Amino acid sequence: MSLGVMNHDNPRWQEFRDRLEGPEGCNFREKIPGDRETLTWDCKAGRDKTHAIAILTAMGATVSEIVASCEYFTAQGGFCDCEILFNVGTRRLRPTRRRTTRRGLVARRRKNPRPRIVTNMDTGEVTEL
Numbered sequence: 001m002s003l004g005v006m007n008h009d010n011p012r013w014q015e016f017r018d019r020l021e022g023p024e025g026c027n028f029r030e031k032i033p034g035d036r037e038t039l040t041w042d043c044k045a046g047r048d049k050t051h052a053i054a055i056l057t058a059m060g061a062t063v064s065e066i067v068a069s070c071e072y073f074t075a076q077g078g079f080c081d082c083e084i085l086f087n088v089g090t091r092r093l094r095p096t097r098r099r100t101t102r103r104g105l106v107a108r109r110r111k112n113p114r115p116r117i118v119t120n121m122d123t124g125e126v127t128e129l
């Protein structure tokens with residue numbers, strides 16, 4: 001099974017982040033262990049996504065999935081490997097429950113949803129939901 005586009009809706013998003021943060025990615029570490037001020041990591045900056053691409057490849061992404069994922073990262077402010085960790089996925093305000101329609105689209109909630117009326121056909125009882 002292919003990986004799909006890597007974004008924070010992907011079930012393996014956390015795994016991807018952990019790997020990008022770890023030794024095969026940016027390798028975040030404190031030069032003086034325990035001292036946050038000495039935090040350092042490996043990133044070529046600019047628009048370099050070498051680590052992200054290598055990890056996505058290792059996770060089974062296809063070339064087109066990698067391209068789409070990188071476009072997503074860039075759109076979210078993740079231009080280089082470390083910025084993916086700093087900027088991508090942080091714009092989600094709060095987890096929202098999404099409903100998916102049969103066509104696979106996310107149903108939009110109405111601003112003023114009308115109350116739903118359900119009539120019990122056996123008793124004739126009307127219930128407002």
Ligand SMILES: [Zn+2]
Pocket residue numbers: 043044045046080081082083
């Ligand atoms: Zn960077």
